[in-house]
Amino acid sequence: MKLATWNVNSLAVRLPQLLDWLAAHPVDALALQETKLTDDKFPHAEIEAAGYSAQRFGQKTYNGVALLTRGAASDVTKGIPGFADEQARVIAATLGGLRVIGAYFPNGQAPDSEKFAYKMRWLDALRDWVRAELAAHPRLVLMGDFNIAPEDRDVYDPVAWAGQIHCTPEERAQFQALLALGLVDAFRLFEQAPKSWTWWDYRNLAFRKNQGLRIDHVLVGEALRPQVLACTIDKLPRKNERPSDHAPVIVELAP
DNA sequence: ATGACTCCCAGTGGGAGA
Secondary structure: EEEEEEEOOHHHHHHHHHHHHHHOOOOEEEEEEEOOOHHHHOOOHHHHOOEEEEEOOOOOOOEEEEEEEEEOOOOEEOOOOOOOOOOOEEEEEEEOOEEEEEOOOOOOOOOOOOHHHHHHHHHHHHHHHHHHHHHOOOOOEEEEOOOOOOHHHHEEOOOHHHOOOOOOHHHHHHHHHHOOOEEHHHHOOOOOOOOOEEEEEEOOOOOOOEEEEEOOEEEEHHHHHHHHEEEEEEHHHHHHHOOOEOOOEEEEEOO
């Protein structure tokens, strides 16, 4: 079984690339972030023609998440239950014996901003909810664009980024607090090449210079750890014309 | 360089992203 997450930075723009990618990587489930589409504009027909059904939770212009699945999805949850949020950032479903949460974590803008305070409130709410979900569904996967680089080795220039957004001690503590619930960073279960990133700035030839961050993650419940066979970043879509600034992350689970 | 690029909604500019 294969799952993946990809921040597509506008599904309307990236739909052809998404369909190409699914044809090359027929994963069982794909979490999308930054669809930037209201639900009435979601490209259902094209995605169904590709063999997927789609759960979507969108809004105009910003944010927006979706969960594409080959099999049936049940118990769909949109947003963090009990957390009032105008921003569409979370979608969850049960499929094939797994509880899958796809999330687009807030960016946070700058450590002293109101958006950062919102990011912290959002992370607190997410953690409380994931704790309960994990208790109910030990076979849980939390994946998406976390907008957190967990460690210095996840940053191309950790000195320049020290204390900056994605790298603050507060954000990193939030990431560790998620792990402390009983989740594992699937990517770090395996030996990985140094300088492995999931995001490269559009500016400054950052991709060509491999100046990026690892901010897209797949966390799995401890119960699933023995089943994790691989976790990889697919850099190829970043080489497309008009690419997303993020690359997909793929995890493979033993049946 | 408080930049650079891309997307969106707008409407020939500005917010947001990371």
